[in-house]
Amino acid sequence: MTANKNASILQTEDLTKYILETSVYPREAETLKDIRNANESYPMGFMGTAPDAGQLMAILLKLLNAKKTIEVGVFTGYSLLLTALSIPHDGKIIAVDPDRKAYEIGLPSIKKAGVEHKIDYIESQALPVLDKLLENPSNDGNFDFAFVDADKHNYWNYHERLIKLVKIGGLIIYDNTLWGGTVAFPEEAVLDHQRKVRQDALAFNEAIASDTRVEICLASIGDGFTICRRAH
Numbered sequence: 001m002t003a004n005k006n007a008s009i010l011q012t013e014d015l016t017k018y019i020l021e022t023s024v025y026p027r028e029a030e031t032l033k034d035i036r037n038a039n040e041s042y043p044m045g046f047m048g049t050a051p052d053a054g055q056l057m058a059i060l061l062k063l064l065n066a067k068k069t070i071e072v073g074v075f076t077g078y079s080l081l082l083t084a085l086s087i088p089h090d091g092k093i094i095a096v097d098p099d100r101k102a103y104e105i106g107l108p109s110i111k112k113a114g115v116e117h118k119i120d121y122i123e124s125q126a127l128p129v130l131d132k133l134l135e136n137p138s139n140d141g142n143f144d145f146a147f148v149d150a151d152k153h154n155y156w157n158y159h160e161r162l163i164k165l166v167k168i169g170g171l172i173i174y175d176n177t178l179w180g181g182t183v184a185f186p187e188e189a190v191l192d193h194q195r196k197v198r199q200d201a202l203a204f205n206e207a208i209a210s211d212t213r214v215e216i217c218l219a220s221i222g223d224g225f226t227i228c229r230r231a232h
């Protein structure tokens with residue numbers, strides 16, 4: 001068994017296509033489409049957050065009335081723009097990624113959408129930025145929402161920091177936690193290039209499942225979305 005890269009976690013291209021074409025693309029903002037289109041010709045453009053998972057994230061942001069958020073792993077900005085479109089006019093996103101070149105691909109769409117003022121983009125590795133935020137006690141529990149879609153081996157390090165920065169009742173979402181379905185593959189079916197990140201995903205999934213500080217749902221959407229609600 002190998003992951004079908006066009007089929008998301010559903011593993012059938014037809015079903016993925018049906019969901020996208022029926023309920024996602026017809027309602028997707030033009031500026032988000034622009035980023036998706038730009039990704040098609042950008043190296044590793046497939047890394048953009050899956051639009052159906054993004055649609056779920058937009059609803060959660062609105063249900064939460066999220067105003068202050070953190071994004072770890074921006075790439076060309078699909079999930080960032082989606083977040084900026086889902087929070088109020090005076091909402092703020094601290095968005096961290098060392099790859100400014102990728103961010104600049106999506107920046108014209110972010111500007112066109114009129115939401116650039118909500119974004120504080122920090123060109124950096126995320127851990128030092130989160131540590132810096134934690135140095136200021138007024139940041140404890142000061143964020144409504146965080147989205148993590150970056151280096152998978154650091155997910156637990158991000159979690160230990162974000163659990164302090166996000167308020168009780170706030171959400172942290174981790175992307176790619178099913179890693180193309182490989183988390184459930186027998187070892188011999190896993191391709192060499194999938195092995196390392198699959199191990200990271202397995203370790204993270206096990207750790208988060210026994211973390212009593214959060215309520216969790218591993219939603220089988222996109223490439224696996226682990227939704228955590230800070231419980232205390």
Ligand SMILES: C[S@@+](CC[C@H](N)C(=O)[O-])C[C@H]1O[C@@H](n2cnc3c(N)ncnc32)[C@H](O)[C@@H]1O
Nearest residue numbers: 047048049073075078079099125126149150151
């Ligand atoms: C899967 S992409 C993010 C996709 C993005 N959510 C979107 O919708 O387009 C992963 C991103 O994580 C970034 N990244 C990798 N290591 C990082 C780190 N230590 N801190 C912050 N970002 C990192 C990469 O530069 C890359 O842009």
